[in-house]
Amino acid sequence: MRNRLVGGLVTAGIVLGAGLVTAPTASAQASQYCSYTNAEPTLGYNFTSSGDAVKQLQCELNAITYYPNASTPLSKDGYWGPATDGAVRKFQQCTGLQQDGVVGPQTWAKLDGWVVTHGWINC
Known part of the structure; x- marks a missing residue:
């Protein structure tokens, strides 16, 4: 009887615990795409805008704003400059x-x- 009760509680814990797992957030998915x-x-x-976070930003901006026949992609150099600023504002x-x-x-x-979700932006 005790083994059944313990086994049932363990099973219930596994089932309930599985319900806590959620799909990755957009942030996590985008980070995996660019991975900086x-x-x-x-x-x-x-x-103070430089380093991996700026590289991540530049990579994500390139992923959505640049496609064939578009302007030159941002350099993923990790430095906030005029091109990055302009792409952000756009x-x-x-x-x-x-x-x-x-x-x-x-x-x-x-x-x-x-x-x-979109992969590109047409604006």
Whole structure:
């Protein structure tokens, strides 16, 4: 009787535990696509913006904004420069976000979603 009870509790725990596993977030999926980092700090000209987070941003922007016959893709050099700033502002404009050139939580979320679901942007 005790073994059945313990076995039943273990089985219930496994079944309930399996329900806690969720699908990867858009952020995680986009990070796997570009694979520079999972970190999504606030980026922009007025912030210290260099390194893997900027490379991740540049990679994701390239994934959605550049396709055959489009302008030159961003260099994934990890430095925030005029081209990265312009691409961010264009993305923000095309997706209805405030065009402030700051990549904060709203811009990251929208960008991650576009990378995972759309693959390109026509604006």
